[in-house]
Amino acid sequence: MKITKAVIPAAGFGTRFLPATKAVPKEMLPIIDKPTIQYIAEEAIRAGITDMLIITSRGKDAIVNHFDKAFELEAILERDGKEELLKAVREVSDRLDVHFIRQREQKGLGHAVLCAKSFIGSEPFAVMLGDDVVDSDEPCIGQLMNEFDKCGSTVLGVQKVGAEHVSKYGIVDCERVDGKLYKVNGMVEKPKPEDAPSDIAVLGRYVLTPGIFKCLEKTPRGAGGEIQLTDGIVMLGETEDIYAYDFDGRRYDIGSKQGFLQATVDFALKRGDLKSEFAEYICKTADKIRG
């Protein structure tokens, strides 16, 4: 079955970026000149997703406005012949149907995904977390969708992480099936390094079967007192096969300040309009640091 819908949980407070996120949703913080959530939307579009459901919460209206049509602004840009800016403003809203639902209580990622139940119905679907921005030739979620086409089961996007980082992620217990594909036997949310079943972490991209909803309805609060998507997937594994795919691409944890800075620098160095001047600045700065 073709996957056309993606769910983007965006209800979190963004406490790691306070005070910036006091009045501005963290998903609207820009990497250069685009809000981070737009990078996720563009990845979805490149993978052939046509409908995106964003799970929001109070205080996130700027996200709704961002994906809306901006009539006045567009009229002015059109009048002034600012074609490039007009294209930038329209880029996503013209190519993707964006829907919203509010998660009224902050009960965790599993609960946020459960809010998508009636929107998704009985189709397989994608989940893309906004704190994970992936730079890759083939869109990360598209790579998982290709694997789903072959195996017809849930596929989690994974990569190896350093042992010191396992306690930040959902870690899979798995065995290699073929090349970059693993069969998942278990999964633990944010384990201590000594309890981690491996160093293979789920990095914010999932293709899930609709069976996940029945599981999430029964999932008790887990790590951090929250309803964890990881626990729901473990329950799903009791009745369906779960796979993990070691995707190609450089993933940035933009929920952390270091990751956000790295993404900003790397993306600027890839941009034709910024690269040469910025690269020169970076080199001079590096020389200064080295003394």
Ligand code: G1P
């Ligand atoms: C969430 C998931 C975790 C996953 C991570 C990827 O955690 O619960 O399993 O590995 O995203 O970024 P969070 O970062 O929201 O705490």
